[in-house]
Amino acid sequence: MIAIPDELTTTMARFGDKGRAWLRSLPPIVDEFVDRWSLTLGSPFPASYSYVTPARLRDGVSAVLKVNFVDRENVHEGEALRRYEGRGAVRLLDADDEAGVLLLERCEPGTRLSQIEDDEVATAIAADVIRRLWKPVGAGHPFERVSDRARAWAASVPEEFERLGRPFDTDLAERASALFAELADSSDEAFLLDQDFHHYNVLAAQREPWLAIDPKPLVGDRAFDLGALLRNPGPQAFEGRDPGRVTARRIDQLVEALGLSRERIVGWA
Numbered sequence: 187m188i189a190i191p192d193e194l195t196t197t198m199a200r201f202g203d204k205g206r207a208w209l210r211s212l213p214p215i216v217d218e219f220v221d222r223w224s225l226t227l228g229s230p231f232p233a234s235y236s237y238v239t240p241a242r243l244r245d246g247v248s249a250v251l252k253v254n255f256v257d258r259e260n261v262h263e264g265e266a267l268r269r270y271e272g273r274g275a276v277r278l279l280d281a282d283d284e285a286g287v288l289l290l291e292r293c294e295p296g297t298r299l300s301q302i303e304d305d306e307v308a309t310a311i312a313a314d315v316i317r318r319l320w321k322p323v324g325a326g327h328p329f330e331r332v333s334d335r336a337r338a339w340a341a342s343v344p345e346e347f348e349r350l351g352r353p354f355d356t357d358l359a360e361r362a363s364a365l366f367a368e369l370a371d372s373s374d375e376a377f378l379l380d381q382d383f384h385h386y387n388v389l390a391a392q393r394e395p396w397l398a399i400d401p402k403p404l405v406g407d408r409a410f411d412l413g414a415l416l417r418n419p420g421p422q423a424f425e426g427r428d429p430g431r432v433t434a435r436r437i438d439q440l441v442e443a444l445g446l447s448r449e450r451i452v453g454w455a
Contacts, residue, residue, distance in 0.1 A: 188216050189230060190237070197234040198255065208255050212237055215253055219287050223280060225251060236260070240292060248294065249279055254286035259381075259402040262328050264288055266403035269378055274318030275398045276391075293389035293397050300385035300419035308385060309436050312415055313443035315388055315396050320377045323405050332379065332406030336370035339363075369453050373407040380411055385419035409450035412440055416455045 190209065198205030216237065220227060228240035237253040254260045267278035267288070277291040302308040323329070343363040347356075380387075381402040391397040404410075416436060441448045 188213050188227075188237075188239075191230055191232050193232050193234045194237060201255075205255070212253060215285065215287065216251070219251065219253075219282070219285075219289075223251075223289055225249070225289075227251065241289070248292040250276075250290040250292045252288040252290060254288070256286035258330075260286070262403050263401055265328060266378060266380075266401045269321065269323075270319060270401075272393070273321075274315050274394070275401065277393075290399075291391075291393070291397075293391040293399070295390055297390035298386055299388035299390075299396065302385075305432060305436070306439065309415075309439050310443065311396055312383070312385070312388060313440055315398055316380065316383055316411060316415070317444060319380055319383070319398060319401075320408055320411070323376050323378045327378075327405060329378070329403050329405045331376075332404050332410045333370040333373070335404065336366045340366035340370065365453055369407070369410075369450065373409075373450070375407045376405050377408050379404045379406060379408070382414055383411055384414040384417070407450065407454070408444070409446050410454040412444075412446075412451050413455040415440075416451075 190212065195209065198209050201208075216227070216239075219225070223241075224244040225241040228242075230237060230239040235255050235257075237251075239251050241249045241251045243249055254263065264278060264281040264283045267275060267281075267290075271277075272291070276293060278288060279291060280289040281287065299308055299311060302311065340363045343359055343366065347353075347359040352359075380398060381404050382400055383398060387400045388396050388398050416433060437448060437451055440446070440451060
């Protein structure tokens with residue numbers, strides 16, 4: 187019997203019968219892939235939307251077994267990692283995409299980028315990693331497009347604004363809806379994006395100094411991919427400092443390092 191982290195149990199409870207059914211299916215799924223890939227497992231990592239545990243292959247290589255609660259965001263995680271080919275991201279060692287089960291390269295020592303206290307240094311590292319992740323994607327890919335998501339958001343903002351009882355100034359909702367529509371229609375970039383790239387999903391490793399984990403892939407405008415980075419690592423990053431000035435400095439640094447439009451970075455963020 188496997189140990190299931192409390193965080194995962196709590197999250198799955200929010201999904202009702204579907205989440206509880208997935209939790210019940212988890213032990214036999216793990217057993218199946220332990221046998222298939224000849225794995226020895228350690229204690230699971232804390233995780234909320236997937237079962238993630240250190241593993242060791244028969245030849246002694248360290249790895250990570252990840253079983254996703256498959257949804258719209260992670261359904262193509264394996265395909266994104268295949269396309270990254272280990273460039274800036276953990277390598278995909280094996281996978282069963284239909285089952286949502288991934289065997290991944292393990293990052294060691296695994297220090298999170300959030301533990302780097304100097305924010306300028308952390309931002310420079312992040313820029314270097316995400317630059318390596320971005321690659322053009324041709325026709326026939328399985329990923330959703332950012333522009334399609336943004337058009338849907340543009341349409342949903344007025345509806346949600348009314349449903350929630352107009353919780354803030356109407357002008358702000360109208361501006362948000364218009365901005366989503368403008369961003370969606372003003373770029374034809376088709377890059378493979380991570381979508382969930384931030385300080386907690388970049389780990390110190392040996393093959394490369396830092397590697398990204400847990401992509402939620404989309405295709406589109408590179409500026410979109412910096413929003414999660416600008417919103418993280420959370421309040422501790424701004425302790426004793428002006429959040430506005432820290433964020434502005436990060437944006438300046440990212441514009442210079444990545445050569446992207448300041449207006450688009452700010453708009454998407």
